[in-house]
Amino acid sequence: MLIEMNKLTKTYGTGDQLVHATQNVDLKILEGDFIAVVGPSGSGKTTLLNLLAGLLGPTSGSILHRGKEIQHLSMEERTAHRLANMGFVFQDYQLLPVLTARENVELPLQMRGMPQKEIDEKTAWAMTQVGLGDKFNRYPRQLSGGQQQRVAIARAVAGRPSLILADEPTANLDSKTAQDIIDLFKRLNEEFKLTFVFSTHDPRLISQVKRVLNINDGQLKEGSHP
């Protein structure tokens, strides 16, 4: 078991302005899972991903990562946990424009205090996996949207995290590029057993996952496979 959420609730606001962004969510995620969280705008998808990441603390309930409770961690412990265990992919890539592709991929590894030799190996491995072994020294602005997303994926997987969270990762891509990125996620899942949780509206991605979770008004339900 990779993740276990028990009655996890996240409430925003105070007084009569409460928003229950997630409500009593029970969820088990297995190692090697490949999951899409699907629901309308404002239903709680990003909140759920942020709770999984340990970026947000829940209002109530517990969350276990490989059997260890993470909801009571201090800010510092949370950050260390995230760096060691999580990879992130965003809709708008979120690469640092002043860093090259290589430097973007290296940054989270450096923040973990990894020796440079290991950083070099992991960066080369990740850039090769995403098909950008020849574009190490390009800046984000010198890359297409699809290539920038590949760099972001390299950055997310380089440290071999136990969980990769991707919030609408294909939303900014044209249809052909989106399909290529989906195929890449699928291969990384099958070949390296990397665990992915996507938030998405993209029917192409939804049709490729192993598990669909439907979220509505913060309530999660296991969906039938597309």
Ligand SMILES: Nc1ncnc2c1ncn2[C@@H]1O[C@H](COP(=O)(O)OP(=O)(O)OP(=O)(O)O)[C@@H](O)[C@H]1O
């Ligand atoms: N920091 C915050 N403060 C107050 N309310 C928030 C905050 N973040 C999210 N919410 C509210 O919580 C609910 C869930 O938001 P969330 O961003 O998780 O939805 P989402 O499913 O990701 O939506 P979208 O598809 O538009 O990205 C919404 O009603 C939103 O307005």
Ligand SMILES: [Mg+2]
């Ligand atoms: Mg969102």
